[in-house]
Structures are given as C-alpha cells and as structure tokens.
Amino acid sequence: MERPLSPFMFPVWYRFQITSALSILHRLTGIALAIGSMLLTWWLVAVAAGGQVFAATHAFIASPFGVLLLFLWSVAFFYHLCNGVRHLAWDAGYGFELRQAFFGSYAVLVATVVLTALAWLPLWLI
Amino acid sequence: MATTRSLSDGTALRDENVLRRVRQLGSGRDGLGEWQLQRKTALALIPLALYFVASMLRLAVSDELTAAQWLSSPVPALLTILFVIALFAHAIVGLRSVLLDYVHTRGRLLAAELLLRALVIVLAGASVLAVLKLFLAR
Numbered sequence: 001m002e003r004p005l006s007p008f009m010f011p012v013w014y015r016f017q018i019t020s021a022l023s024i025l026h027r028l029t030g031i032a033l034a035i036g037s038m039l040l041t042w043w044l045v046a047v048a049a050g051g052q053v054f055a056a057t058h059a060f061i062a063s064p065f066g067v068l069l070l071f072l073w074s075v076a077f078f079y080h081l082c083n084g085v086r087h088l089a090w091d092a093g094y095g096f097e098l099r100q101a102f103f104g105s106y107a108v109l110v111a112t113v114v115l116t117a118l119a120w121l122p123l124w125l126i
Numbered sequence: 127m128a129t130t131r132s133l134s135d136g137t138a139l140r141d142e143n144v145l146r147r148v149r150q151l152g153s154g155r156d157g158l159g160e161w162q163l164q165r166k167t168a169l170a171l172i173p174l175a176l177y178f179v180a181s182m183l184r185l186a187v188s189d190e191l192t193a194a195q196w197l198s199s200p201v202p203a204l205l206t207i208l209f210v211i212a213l214f215a216h217a218i219v220g221l222r223s224v225l226l227d228y229v230h231t232r233g234r235l236l237a238a239e240l241l242l243r244a245l246v247i248v249l250a251g252a253s254v255l256a257v258l259k260l261f262l263a264r
Contacts, residue, residue: 027224034217041249041256043186044206047193048256054190061186070186077179084168091165119183 018105026083029076036073071120078115082108160219167216174209198264203257210257214250218243 046057060066086104089095095104181202185193196202221242229235 027220030217030220031224034221037213037217038249040213041210041253044197044210044253044256047190047197048259050190050194054193058190074179077175081172081175085172088165088168119179123183 019101022083022105022108026080026087029080029083032076033073033080036069036076039069039073074119075112075116078119079108079112082111082115160222163215164219167212167219170212171209171216174205174212177205178209194260197257198260200261203261206257207254210250210253214246214253218246221246 043057043061046054061070086095086108089104095101181196185196197206222239225235225238225242229238
C-alpha cells in the first residue's frame with residue numbers, strides 16, 4: 001500500500017502559517033547547531049593542541065566566512081533557545097490557545113533578533 | 127490544559143511504571159526515557175549554553191594564550207565539560223528523531239543511527255579530553 005511518508009504535507013497540502021514555519025525552523029536550526037558543534041569541538045581541540053593547529057583554526061574563524069558562520073550560528077542558537085523555552089511551556093501544558101500560539105510565535109522571533117543584536121552589537125561597536 | 131490528570135498523580139508511582147502497566151495507553155518501552163532526556167538536557171542547556179556562548183563571544187577570535195587560560199581555569203573547564211555532554215546528549219535525541227521521520231528503510235535507518243551515535247560519541251569524547259588536557263596541565 002502506498003501510504004504518504006513524511007514530509008509530504010509541507011509544500012502541497014499545508015497552507016503557510018507562522019506556527020508551522022517556526023516548527024520546521026526549530027528542527028532546521030537544531031540540525032544546523034549540531035553541525036556547528038563540530039566546529040566547537042574542533043576549536044576546543046585546537047586550543048588544547050596549540051601552535052600551528054590553533055593558528056590555522058584561528059585564521060579560519062577570524063576570516064569573513066568564519067565570522068559569517070559564527071553569526072548564523074548565533075542566530076540559530078538564540079532562535080532554538082527561545083523556541084525551545086516555548087516547547088517546554090507546551091510540555092507543561094501552557095500556551096495552546098490560538099492567540100497564545102500566535103503571540104508566542106512573534107515573541108520568539110522578536111526575542112531572537114533582540115538577543116542576537118545584544119550579543120553582536122558590543123563586538124561591532126568596539 | 128495544565129490540569130491534565132495522569133494516572134500517576136494520585137499514587138507514588140512514576141509515569142514510566144504506570145505506562146508499563148497500561149501498554150495500550152503509552153509506550154511500554156524506552157520512548158519516555160528519551161523524551162525526558164531531551165527535556166532535562168534542554169533545561170540544563172539554558173544556563174550552560176548561555177554561559178558558554180557569552181564567554182565565546184569574547185573568546186572566539188582571541189589569541190591562543192587567552193583561550194587556553196580560560197579553558198584551564200576550574201569553573202570554565204567544569205561548565206564547558208557539562209555543556210558539551212548536555213549538548214551532545216540533546217543533539218543525539220533530536221537528530222535521531224529526524225532520522226526516524228525521514229529515513230524509511232530499516233537497514234538505512236540502523237546504519238544512520240549507528241553512524242550518528244559513533245560520531246557524536248567521538249565529538250563529545252574529543253571535547254572533554256581537550257578541556258581535561260588544558261585543565262590538568264595548568
């Protein structure tokens with residue numbers, strides 16, 4: 001029997017809604033953060049190894065591409081963090097009313113922008 | 127919704143015990159444990175990740191000596207190790223659920239899961255070892 005398999009719903013049968021968009025974004029940022037954590041491990045190992053390994057890692061992170069990666073990583077982190085708190089609230093049984101779901105969605109987006117700005121503005125101003 | 131009653135509310139039994147008895151109503155296997163691990167690591171990661179990211183913003187482009195000094199001091203070393211363990215435990219649950227959703231062949235799923243677990247264990251081990259080396263050498 002040909003049964004529909006995930007992710008068959010998203011582009012065809014599903015009307016765009018902020019709630020479902022944020023839901024898939026939670027998973028996508030989670031995957032991105034997991035990939036980013038490989039760079040984190042690499043950095044820790046590079047500090048421990050020192051010398052040339054650290055110099056090469058440092059050059060990569062400080063390059064425009066490295067800084068771009070860090071920036072995207074921080075956006076993904078703050079989004080996943082804020083939306084994760086929303087998930088924990090759902091697990092505790094709160095926030096399922098439609099108005100709360102929409103309010104929470106926009107709150108997460110605003111918080112992501114604010115936290116990312118708070119993190120990067122001091123670095124940028126120096 | 128917050129007032130949802132579960133069988134275990136009125137007894138000393140924890141959810142997992144009740145579920146094992148009432149198989150038709152819930153997982154009698156280890157799904158609940160994984161669900162709880164995802165939430166517990168999520169809670170732990172709120173302070174740990176915020177601490178680490180806040181520190182990283184200063185350190186990411188710092189020189190070797192500054193980074194090594196920070197990582198070898200007791201509190202940053204401990205919190206970094208805890209962060210890395212919670213992070214990879216959280217990642218394994220999340221990535222596994224992605225595989226369960228999108229990999230539809232049993233053999234491929236098993237291979238992908240084993241590969242994922244091996245990779246995450248190596249990354250977590252290397253991270254912990256790197257911090258330990260710096261801490262023990264101070």
